[in-house]
Amino acid sequence: MMNVIVAKTAGFCFGVKRAVDIVSERANETGRPIYTYGPIIHNETVVSDFESKGVRVIEENSDLSGLAPGVVIIRSHGVSKKVMDDLSTHGFEIVDATCPFVLKIHKIVQEYDNKGYHIVIVGNANHPEVEGIIGWIPSQKYDCITSAEEFFDLHIDPKTPVCIVSQTTFNYDKFQELVEIIKQKGYDICAKNTICSATEERQKEAVEIAGQVEAMIVIGGTNSSNSKKLFEIASANCKNTYFIQTVDDLDLSVLQSIDDVGITAGASTPNKIIEEVQKKCQK
Numbered sequence: 680m681m682n683v684i685v686a687k688t689a690g691f692c693f694g695v696k697r698a699v700d701i702v703s704e705r706a707n708e709t710g711r712p713i714y715t716y717g718p719i720i721h722n723e724t725v726v727s728d729f730e731s732k733g734v735r736v737i738e739e740n741s742d743l744s745g746l747a748p749g750v751v752i753i754r755s756h757g758v759s760k761k762v763m764d765d766l767s768t769h770g771f772e773i774v775d776a777t778c779p780f781v782l783k784i785h786k787i788v789q790e791y792d793n794k795g796y797h798i799v800i801v802g803n804a805n806h807p808e809v810e811g812i813i814g815w816i817p818s819q820k821y822d823c824i825t826s827a828e829e830f831f832d833l834h835i836d837p838k839t840p841v842c843i844v845s846q847t848t849f850n851y852d853k854f855q856e857l858v859e860i861i862k863q864k865g866y867d868i869c870a871k872n873t874i875c876s877a878t879e880e881r882q883k884e885a886v887e888i889a890g891q892v893e894a895m896i897v898i899g900g901t902n903s904s905n906s907k908k909l910f911e912i913a914s915a916n917c918k919n920t921y922f923i924q925t926v927d928d929l930d931l932s933v934l935q936s937i938d939d940v941g942i943t944a945g946a947s948t949p950n951k952i953i954e955e956v957q958k959k960c961q962k
């Protein structure tokens with residue numbers, strides 16, 4: 680039988696668990712519509728389960744005027760100030776499940792923008808978390824990058840004070856490296872490593888496990904940024920790394936001659952899916 684190592688940090692992080700628990704509690708309320716602003720997590724099973732209990736998803740940036748006012752739960756990624764204001768203006772009660780790690784970034788960008796720093800966000804500009812962060816920069820002067828090269832392409836005057844923050848799920852080592860390269864070129868930067876500790880620990884454990892096994896399985900949603908980063912990290916340390924969304928995607932034939940397999944999962948992967956994958960590997 681295959682020896683299976685499941686990462687202790689696999690699955691729901693505290694921010695996602697908190698948001699999902701809030702929706703579970705509110706889903707039982709009657710009398711008012713309950714919405715989430717965007718899918719509560721990057722997991723279709725969990726979202727459709729909530730939908731069957733009457734929780735509706737408001738598509739991001741959609742017109743709010745046609746919706747019956749009710750309770751809107753903000754997911755752990757957070758939203759921009761404008762979205763918060765629009766929801767209030769349209770009479771929705773806001774339940775804010777934004778992860779405290781993300782709220783911290785909203786505060787940093789407001790504070791440093793007000794102090795005259797140029798804000799640079801290291802991460803994916805199209806990810807909802809980053810869109811939310813951008814929406815808290817009062818001057819709206821900012822740039823998004825994913826590498827030191829992209830920073831230099833911005834041609835920022837080296838005398839301009841720059842505050843660099845990271846998307847919570849960015850690759851920890853890459854962020855540190857990028858900051859070092861920029862500092863060495865003499866830029867006046869204030870770097871805030873805002874990668875959350877849950878992400879950092881999950882990535883470190885993925886490296887450790889991937890280094891000991893012959894094959895690695897990363898479970899996560901295809902839209903999940905932190906799961907994709909985990910796959911990238913695990914692949915760099917174990918060439919037989921597979922990305923799956925559910926147990927149905929797991930092709931055991933590729934693991935036929937494998938004795939040791941590692942499993943990790945992104946922050947929005949329910950435990951049930953991790954257990955199903957583990958059982959299938961141990962059959």
Ligand code: SF4
Nearest residue numbers: 692694778780847875
């Ligand atoms: S990954 Fe980190 S920042 Fe995102 S919800 Fe989880 S704990 Fe919060």
